[in-house]
Amino acid sequence: MSTSTGGNGASSTGGVRALRLLLVVLYVGIALPGAxxxxxxxxxxxxPLVGAFAAVVAGLVDPGFPAQPRARRVVLGAFAGAALTVPFASGVGLLGPSGAWLVIGMILLAATVVGSWIAECDSAPLPLSDPRRVAALRDFVSVLSTEALIREWRATGTPLQVATDPQERAALVRVRGLILDELVRRDPEAMARWLEDGGPADPGTDVRRQRGPAG
Known part of the structure; x- marks a missing residue:
């Protein structure tokens, strides 16, 4: 059943990409002669003024801008798409009466693409920097046993050393920071000794084993 679901998801994604490509081709194809x-x-x-306005709005709405490459691409796409509205309007005029029907069709295509994008955003996990996800992770680690926390600390050590993607490294650092905070909260004396020893690989040698939550 999971295979069927994955296939349907891939087909749906491919269909949305095809619609998006068709929309871009029509939009640019009308804007070029209009220019x-x-x-x-x-x-x-x-x-350029219309494009700059759209880019500013997109940058303000997307919390990942300007740090994330994806967000920068969205802002650039917003600038290009909005700037093309000026020659696009002239290009529609060149099509005569049939231009109105084409615009209606493009609006329907755009509504489908935007609706799929909104659904994808709603189903996507929150970025680890989002305060809501940080709070959820903090609540999660607070109920884990100390043994489980130490296992997670060990398990994330090697991936952090070999990770090259900045977002992946930031996520691992955030998770390890929450684990370390929880261990310190449970046994501050043992963790203080661990830090004095230079923070070896296993922080749990002298930590009192608690099933959590602590305190």
Whole structure:
């Protein structure tokens, strides 16, 4: 059953990508000839102004901007898409009466793509930097036994050393920080001795074993 679900998910994703590609092709295909008949002042002044406004809005809405590459791509795409609205409007005028029907079709395509994107965002896990997920992780580690916390500390040590992706490293550091905070809360004296020894690989040699939560 899981295989069938995965296949359906892949098919759905492929369909959305095809619709998105079709929308981009139609949009750019209409905007390019429209750019030839759009007055130069509108192309040089209005189009960049509209694009800059959309980019600013996208940057303010996306919490990952400017640190995350994905967020930077979204902002760049918002600038390009909004700037093309100026020649796109001129291009629709070149199509005559049929242009209105094409725009309606593109609006329906855009609604489908945006709806799928919203659904994907809702189902995606929160970034580890999100305060809601940090709070959830903190509550989770507080109910683990000390043995489980120490096992997780050991298990995340090697991945942290070999990780090259900045987001992955940040996630591992955050998890290990929460584990360390919880161990310190449970047995501050033992953890103080561990830190004085230079923080060896296993912090739990002298930590009192508690099933959690502590305190």
């Amino acid at each position: 030839l008949v759009t007055p130069v002042p509108r192309m040089l002044l209005l189009a």
